[in-house]
Amino acid sequence: xxxxxxxxxxxxxxxxxxxxFAFFIEKVTVLATETALTESGWQVYxxxxxxSDSVEAGHLYVTDQHGKKMQPxxxxxxxxxxxxxxxxxxxxxxLHMNKKAVSGNFYKVMKTENLEFTVYDEIExxxxxxDLLTYFKRAKDHMTLIRADMEFEESAMxxxxxxxxxxxxxxxxxxxxxxxxxVQVEGIDESDIVKTDGRFxxxxxxxxAVEVLDIQDPQSMKIASRIKMxxxxxxxxxxxxxxxxxxxxxxxxxxxxDAAQAKHFAPSTSFTTxxxxxxxxxQQPEFIREVGAEGYLNSARKTENMLYVVTNVxxxxxxxxxxxxxxxxxxxxxxxxxxxxxxxNFDDISILPGATEPSYSVITAIDVSSPESSQLETKGxxxxxxxxxxxxxxxxLTATTYDVEQSNKASRTTIxxxxxxxxxxxxxxxxxxxxxxFSHAALKGRILNQFSMDEHEGHFRVxxxxxxxxxxxxxxxxxxxxxxxxxxxxxxxxxxxxxxxxYSARFMGDKAYMVTFRETDPLFVIDVANPSKxxxxxxxxxPGFSNYLHPLDENHLIGFGYDTVAKKNPSGGEPLIITKxxxxxxxxVSDFHNPKEKFTEIIGGQGTYSPIQYDHKAxxxxxxxxxxxxxxxxxxxxxxxxxxxxxxxxxxxxxxxxEKGIVLKGDLVKGLAKGQQYEEWEKQxxxxxxxxxxxxxxxxxxxxxxxLKDFEEISKLQTKxx
Numbered sequence: 001x002x003x004x005x006x007x008x009x010x011x012x013x014x015x016x017x018x019x020x021f022a023f024f025i026e027k028v029t030v031l032a033t034e035t036a037l038t039e040s041g042w043q044v045y046x047x048x049x050x051x052s053d054s055v056e057a058g059h060l061y062v063t064d065q066h067g068k069k070m071q072p073x074x075x076x077x078x079x080x081x082x083x084x085x086x087x088x089x090x091x092x093x094x095l096h097m098n099k100k101a102v103s104g105n106f107y108k109v110m111k112t113e114n115l116e117f118t119v120y121d122e123i124e125x126x127x128x129x130x131d132l133l134t135y136f137k138r139a140k141d142h143m144t145l146i147r148a149d150m151e152f153e154e155s156a157m158x159x160x161x162x163x164x165x166x167x168x169x170x171x172x173x174x175x176x177x178x179x180x181x182x183v184q185v186e187g188i189d190e191s192d193i194v195k196t197d198g199r200f201x202x203x204x205x206x207x208x209a210v211e212v213l214d215i216q217d218p219q220s221m222k223i224a225s226r227i228k229m230x231x232x233x234x235x236x237x238x239x240x241x242x243x244x245x246x247x248x249x250x251x252x253x254x255x256x257x258d259a260a261q262a263k264h265f266a267p268s269t270s271f272t273t274x275x276x277x278x279x280x281x282x283q284q285p286e287f288i289r290e291v292g293a294e295g296y297l298n299s300a301r302k303t304e305n306m307l308y309v310v311t312n313v314x315x316x317x318x319x320x321x322x323x324x325x326x327x328x329x330x331x332x333x334x335x336x337x338x339x340x341x342x343x344x345n346f347d348d349i350s351i352l353p354g355a356t357e358p359s360y361s362v363i364t365a366i367d368v369s370s371p372e373s374s375q376l377e378t379k380g381x382x383x384x385x386x387x388x389x390x391x392x393x394x395x396x397l398t399a400t401t402y403d404v405e406q407s408n409k410a411s412r413t414t415i416x417x418x419x420x421x422x423x424x425x426x427x428x429x430x431x432x433x434x435x436x437x438f439s440h441a442a443l444k445g446r447i448l449n450q451f452s453m454d455e456h457e458g459h460f461r462v463x464x465x466x467x468x469x470x471x472x473x474x475x476x477x478x479x480x481x482x483x484x485x486x487x488x489x490x491x492x493x494x495x496x497x498x499x500x501x502x503y504s505a506r507f508m509g510d511k512a513y514m515v516t517f518r519e520t521d522p523l524f525v526i527d528v529a530n531p532s533k534x535x536x537x538x539x540x541x542x543p544g545f546s547n548y549l550h551p552l553d554e555n556h557l558i559g560f561g562y563d564t565v566a567k568k569n570p571s572g573g574e575p576l577i578i579t580k581x582x583x584x585x586x587x588x589v590s591d592f593h594n595p596k597e598k599f600t601e602i603i604g605g606q607g608t609y610s611p612i613q614y615d616h617k618a619x620x621x622x623x624x625x626x627x628x629x630x631x632x633x634x635x636x637x638x639x640x641x642x643x644x645x646x647x648x649x650x651x652x653x654x655x656x657x658x659e660k661g662i663v664l665k666g667d668l669v670k671g672l673a674k675g676q677q678y679e680e681w682e683k684q685x686x687x688x689x690x691x692x693x694x695x696x697x698x699x700x701x702x703x704x705x706x707x708l709k710d711f712e713e714i715s716k717l718q719t720k721x722x
Contacts, residue, residue, distance in 0.1 A: 042085045042117055044095065049080035051103040059101040065092040078420075093117055126349040126382075132328045135351070135382060136315070136358055179689035182550075182619045184450060188390055189302040191237035191248055192617050194687040194698050200224060200282045201689065202245060203719075204235045205700040210247055211719055212282050218694045218705035221717040224282045235275075239302050241368045243280040244288070248300055248309065249273060253331075253341065271341075272297045272311045273333050274364075276371035290335040291376045293344075293362045299388040299450075301395075305369040306432060308395060310388055313360040313380070330362050332378050344380050352426055353440045354401065355383030361397055361426075365433040377433035385426070389453040395435070396453060396460070399424045400446055420474070421446045423464065425453075427487055441487040445479060451549075451616075454507035458485045459531045463514050465501040475499050478516055482531045491532040497522055506549040506557065511592070513557060517545035518577070523559075525592045537592040544583045547613045550628075552586070556598075556658050558628065559585035560612050560619075563602050582608045582632065584654070584662055599661030603652065607635030607644040611686075620653065620688035620695075625708070627665065629653035631685035631697075634669055648672055651685050651697050653711060666711030668697060682720065 054060045055074045062070045062085065073087035080103070085095065095115040126132055178198030183190045194203045201213040210227040229235060232251045239246035253269045273292025277285040295311030302308070313330045329343040344362075352361070361381045367374040385397035401422045422442050429438045445464030447453065454461045460483045467476040478496040483489055497516035504515045510529035516522050523546075525538040543566075546559030563583040566575040586599040611618040612630040620629035633649040653666030668685075682701040689696050694714070695706045701720035706713055 042088075044083045044085070044115065046081050046083070046102065049103050050076060050083065050101055052076070052080060054101045057100070059098050061096050062088070063094050063096065126346050126351070128346060129326060129328070131346075132349075136328055178691040179620070179622075181617055182621060184389075184616070185391055187303060187392060189239060190617065191239055191300040191302075192687070193237065194689065195238045195240045195245075196689050196691065197240055198691045200279075201696065201698060201703065202238055202240065202279075203687075203698060204238060204247075205686070205698075205719070208233060208235070210235055210238070210245070212279070212285065213703055213717065213719065214282070215691060215694075215696060215703070215705065218696075218714045221703060221705060221715060223717070223719060225285055227277060227285050233273075233275075236297065237300060239300075239307065239368075241302065241305070241307075243278060244368060244371060245277040245279045245285060246302075246307065246368060246371075247275040247277065248297065249275065250297065269294055269331060270296060271331070271333055272309065274307065274309060274366070276368070288372050290333065291364070291366060292333045293364045293378050294330040294332075295360065295362050298361070298385060298397075301388070301390045302368070303390070303392050305367050306430070307366050307368045308390065308430070308435070309364045310385065310395075310397065311362045311364070312385060313362055315358065315360075330360055330378075330380050332364075332376070334376055336372075344378060348378060349380040349382065350437060352381045352383030352399075352424075352437070354424060354442070355381075357382075357384045357399075359384045361385035363395070363428065363435050365430075365435055367433060375433060377435065379435050381426075381437065383426075387447060387450050387453070389450050389455075390430075391455045393430055394438075394455060395428045395430055396455075397426045397428070398447060398453075399426070401442070421466070423447055425460070425462070425483075425487065427460070439487040441483055441489070443479075443481055443489075448502050448505065451505050452502070454512075456507065456509065456528075459483065459490070460487065461507055461512060461528055463502055463505045463512065469499060469501050469518060476501050478502055478514070480512060480514070480526055480528070480534055482528060482534055484531070491530070491534050493526060493534045493536060496524060496536070503545045503561070504547055504549045504559070506551065508551055508554065511589070513549055513587075513589070515546045515549065515559070515561075523587060523595055523597075525589055525595050527592065538589075538595045540587070540595040540597060542585075542597050544580075544585075546583075546585060548616055548619075550616075550619065552656060552658070555588065555590035557587040557589060558656060559583075559587060560610070560630070561585070562613075579606060581605045582610060582613075584656075586656060586658070586662055588658070598658070601654070601662040601664075603632065604634040604647065605637040605644070607637075607646075609633055618687065620651075620690070622690055622708070626655050626657050627653055627708075628656050629666065629688050631688065632669065633679055633684070646672070646678060649679055649684055651688050653688075653695070666695070666706070668706065668711065 051059065062072050064070055070088065070093065072085050075084040077084060097113050178196055181190055181192045194201060199216050201215055203211050205211060208229045208231060212224040214222050214224040233249050235247045235249040237248040251271050251273060253271060271292050271294055273290050275290045276288040278288055279285050293311050295313035298310040298312050300309045315328050326343045331341045332344055333341050361383060363379050365377045384399045386400060387398040389396040401424060402420065422444055423446050425441045427439045429436045443464060445466035447462060447464055452463050463478065463480050465476055465478050467474040469476045475498055477498045479492060479494040481489060482491045500516040500518040502514060503517045506513045510527065512526040512528050514524045514526065523540040524536055526534055527537050528534045544561055544563040546561035548560045550558045552558050561583050563580040565578050565580055567578055569576050582603040584601040585597050588596045588598040610630045610632040618630055621627065629651055631651050634647040635644045636647055638645050648669045648671040650669035652664065652669065655663045655665045683699050685697045685699050687698045689698065690708060693708050695708050697704045702716055702718050704713060704716045
């Protein structure tokens with residue numbers, strides 16, 4: 001059942017627009033959010049604290065549209081600078097404030113003010129272009145307000161990578177004797193830069209082209225074909241579905257006429273489109289159809305016959321007064337129509353709860369079993385999105401929001417504090433091409449990546465970091481939340497590893513594993529079998545940290561990260577933490593109360609890196625042979641401080657088992673050629689795959705085959721276009 005949504009409207013446009021506004025009461029800045037679900041309530045922010053008795057004394061109260069005084073749930077937060085109003089049924093209401101609401105003698109001269117807001121049962125669709133104009137005008141005012149009245153404080157927000165999921169983990173997705181993409185959820189394929197069917201390799205490394213490489217004879221590999229794109233199209237991601245190659249790429253549509261004058265600074269519209277090719281004969285791929293939507297690619301997933309692509313659209317709202325009437329609506333592309341592009345229907349545009357951003361999240365769905373004739377379905381949701389997590393029946397999008405609760409008395413402005421962060425989670429139901437918004441939750445903190453989220457037996461689980469590691473006034477702490485099917489909070493574990501942040505996470509059935517770091521690497525084992533009472537069972541502290549956790553079996557995890565050492569801080573205070581070589585850890589979690597780092601492997605020295613640290617799709621795995629590998633560039637430290645010695649690039653393949661640990665099987669790192677000092681990016685290995693008894697390393701300009709038994713090189717094929 002859908003939850004009610006609070007929409008704050010004004011007179012005739014009540015209920016269709018998300019709005020944030022500001023006004024000044026003498027020297028008090030007041031900000032009111034306009035959209036929220038009933039469980040999160042309506043929020044009002046003040047640059048000066050409210051009097052503690054403002055509610056009890058009647059200085060703040062709410063009436064309905066008939067003037068009847070209501071009894072909502074009031075809560076003063078953030079040092080009395082934030083008022084939360086909840087517990088109201090759908091309807092139109094007014095918040096009344098008199099001059100005694102704000103504390104301090106000076107502010108007793110404050111005039112009485114009224115704020116009107118409306119509570120709605122559910123998310124609504126946009127009904128007309130006028131609705132869109134109203135939304136974007138208010139979003140524009142909101143952006144102007146932020147720039148003019150708020151001083152943004154930069155925080156050290158590190159961009160990370162890590163890991164996710166449950167017993168739906170990263171298993172091989174096919175029974176065929178060849179590689180598949182390392183994915184988070186079993187049965188949910190993820191787009192990648194390289195795909196294979198065991199006979200041919202498809203890659204997007206060509207300039208405006210997709211290369212099709214014949215690997216059936218590892219001793220005599222050849223280029224089967226090259227799918228050349230037009231100069232305006234840039235392929236970036238691939239799927240394979242039976243004999244259909246799915247290419248996801250970007251292109252732009254040039255704007256002409258009067259609209260071009262309005263967008264003279266950006267006279268084009270960006271699209272993310274999907275091109276389908278029949279590759280039953282890989283030597284002669286045949287174009288089938290191209291579909292897509294306006295915007296930049298967020299992420300894409302495929303489950304069974306269904307493909308879902310999410311894009312983010314940022315209309316040129318700042319020039320809305322000069323644009324054509326429909327220009328604020330996202331466009332849809334379909335080569336099977338007489339007119340390739342068309343504007344999205346108003347009925348397919350809705351507002352996400354709490355949205356005030358001048359942007360869309362667009363979800364495109366199509367059945368890929370018959371791409372030439374399948375119906376294209378596209379839904380646009382006003383509001384931004386960042387991370388994506390998907391199961392067979394649900395798709396989740398996230399958006400980060402920032403609280404306003406500090407004031408700068410010298411400049412009389414309100415400060416946006418990035419330490420006070422919430423993450424919005426939007427849940428959508430999937431039924432073929434039908435995508436419906438279902439529910440929403442807002443939780444304090446921010447997530448690391450898709451592996452921070454998981455769905456298991458109807459419950460949504462997520463781990464988050466609140467605060468900042470180096471902010472003494474708001475030190476970081478880490479939480480695990482469990483929500484039910486309606487996105488209502490059922491249980492949590494909060495305040496873990498204070499002063500640290502999450503570096504990686506993995507959900508595996510009834511257990512959650514989380515790595516945090518600041519000086520040492522605590523691996524937490526959390527029992528999530530009871531959704532209402534999750535419990536930390538064990539904790540392991542070791543040097544270094546893991547950026548990605550990968551399940552070996554139900555009792556063992558592989559961690560990919562870095563080794564660290566602590567050095568004395570010459571200026572005193574906390575020791576300096578120095579990142580050293582790449583580190584592989586094999587964790588034994590068979591005793592949940594006493595996890596152990598059973599085996600480790602250190603690769604190179606400071607400066608050594610691998611894409612596995614930030615991209616789980618870079619992991620090579622051969623389950624039947626217990627083989628795991630990744631591309632790597634190896635550096636060693638010299639006697640001179642801060643000087644690194646580049647040793648070579650390639651790939652490393654390990655046999656990893658609970659009994660033998662981490663055993664190097666294939667060292668495919670190639671040393672420096674004569675006169676070489678630096679990495680050659682076109683020869684950097686991007687992916688490692690296998691087919692039958694052979695392994696292949698795929699780089700931008702070459703593919704090399706090896707024997708899986710002894711990892712001896714068989715042959716090399718230059719693929720770079722000359």
